[in-house]
Amino acid sequence: MIVTCQLMMVLDASVLVTAIPEIGRTLHLSTAALTWVQNAYILAFGGFLLIGARAGDILGRRKTFSVGITLFSVASMLAGMAPSATLLLVARAMQGIAAAIATPSALALLSVSFSEARERSKAIAVYSAVAGAGGSVGLIVGGLLTDLISWRAGMFLNVPIGIALLLMVPRYMQETESKSGRLDIMGAMTSVIGMTALAFGFVEAASAGWGTPEVWGSLALGSISLAAFVWIEARVKEPITPLRLFASRTRSGAYLGRLLLLCGNYPIFFFVPQFLQNVLHFNSLEAGLAIMPFTVIQFGMMYAMPSLVTRFGNAKVLIIGLLIAITGTSWLSMLSADSSYFTHLFLPLIVMGCGAGMIFQPFTTLGLSDVEAKDAGAASGLVNVAHQTGASLGLAVLIAVFEAVNRQAVPSTTSFTHAISVSIMGSAVFLTASLLAVLILLLPADRAQRTAAAALRKVS
Structure with missing residues (x-):
């Protein structure tokens, strides 16, 4: 059920x-405006994940999960x-907020449901494969x-899945103990404003250029808001x-990486x-199927990951996967x-799928490493925040x-x-840059842990 929730969100x-x-x-x-069909969702998702995680700790994770799935189904x-672009973007933002409410509770429940190391590794491998490859599956389904x-059918598809999850909750998900506490509304709002303003600044630069006050104003607002969030x-x-x-x-390196x-x-x-679609003239379905090699290879790597991590350790597997x-x-x-297609897309996608299949599980495992039970929700929230924030800012x-390069020439297939x-x-x-973060932050920490473990075995 937890994996089904993650698949639906991704x-x-x-x-x-x-x-x-x-x-x-x-x-x-327009092309620049179309990015908000994606960013309205993933920015709201990433921005509200932290408060969603905290809400699960305070109110109980089963209750929070149910509220999130209900809102997600309605928003879908x-x-x-x-009927209009404005209403679509509002609904996409609502979906993102709903996903932010449900997802941290799902991952936190996973982290506490599998206490044995190997079983937990397998569970995280499945979860990570879904998080990593679910996006590619979405391309095919879409x-x-x-x-x-x-295109509207892709939104309606979430409704029966959401209803099925809600029916399963009372039977398969146990409520966690609620805790007294308060929601950090100011922290949540400054983080959301900060990330949204940064993304808006870059997207606005794509359409209007870097010289406009809106661009620099948005980037300044984003930077100030994120500084306020830390304060x-x-x-x-x-x-x-x-x-x-x-x-x-280790955790800091995992989040940054x-x-x-x-x-x-x-x-x-x-x-x-x-x-x-625009150069090779594939239709929507053909474009989705053309990316399927990446998805198949990435899912296939899921089965090899537990043994690879056991033998080489998370950091070394990450380095190889990133290379x-x-x-x-x-x-x-x-x-x-x-x-x-075959030479310039199919073969590179195979290689990329192999690498991606080796990356997500170690990052998830390391992001949750040595977390106390009281911080399980916040740590799981940060794993997802890094995922969604990276997606929105990178896009x-x-x-x-893309726009800076494309506007330098007369529009044509070649310039596009x-x-x-x-x-x-x-x-x-x-x-x-992700590889450098692993080499600088995670590899030394991994070596220190292995040295300490070896010394402890000699003593015992």
């Missing part, structure tokens, strides 16, 4: 990607019926529904993000469908107007890169493809 972030051109035509949205119905029915969390009695979670070098990974990984699945992902992404960035930044190529190379840069 699918919703990507199910409309292959339908983006059709949504633009139906609701008369409204998104499917939206393409199929768009071609056969309408508040350091002083408030019951913060939504206890800063003690960052005292661990995951954020940078998603900055690079998520935008690829915005740009590749555009290339497939493979960087190689595949760099290969994919060599797209041109004359590119063929905003690389959309700005070149802009996508440069943007995907930007994804490789973000992945390289």
Whole structure:
């Protein structure tokens, strides 16, 4: 049930990607404006995750989970019926808030339901595979529904799934003990305003250029709001993000590495469908199916991950996975107007899927490592915050890169493809930054833990 919840949330972030051109035509949205179909969801999701996690601790995780799934189902119905772009974006933001309420409770329940190390590793492997590959599955489902029915069907699909989850909750999910406490509303609002303002600044730069007051004003507001968020969390009695979670070098490295990974990984699945449909002239379904090699390989790696982590450790598996992902992404960035699907997309996607399949589980495990029970909800919230924040900021930044490159020439298939190529190379840069975070923060911590464990075995 926890995995089904995660799949529904991740699918919703990507199910409309292959339908983006059709949504633009139906609701008369520009390319830059279309990014908000994605960012309205993932920014609200990432921004409210921390308060959603805290609400689960205070009110009880089963109750919070049920409220989130109910709101998500209602918002999905409204998104499917939206007659205008404004109402669609409002409904997408509502979906994001609902996902932020439900998801932390699901992950926190997973972390406390599997106490034995190997079983917990297997459970996190399944959860991580869904978190990592669910977006690609959404591309396929979204393409199929768009071609056969309408892009709106992707939204309506969530309703029966939500109803099924609500019926399962009383039978399969036990309520956790509620705790006294207060919700850190100011902390939540400053984090949401900060991330939204930063994303808006980059997206606005893509359409209006970097010289406008709106761009620099938004970036300044975002920076000030995030600084205020840290100041508040350091002083408030019951913060939504206890800063003690960052005292661990391992957890801090996992959060930063995951954020940078998603900055690079998520935008690829915005740009590749555009290339497939606008350059190779695939329809929505064909574009979704064309990305399926990535999904199949990534899911397949799930079965090898427990043994790989047991043998080599999380940090080494991360390094190898990131190196493979960087190689595949760099290969994919060599797209041109004359590119063929098999050589320039199919093979790089296979390599990328192999690398991605090795990355998400270790980042999830390390992000939850040595967390006290009282901080389980906040730690799980931070794992998802890094995931969603990285996706939204990465998309905003690389959309700005795409528009800057594309506007330098007369619009054509060649200039469009070149802009996508440069943007995907930007994804490789973000992945390289994630690798550096692992090498600087996680690898030394992993070596220290292994040395300490070896010394303890000798003593005993």
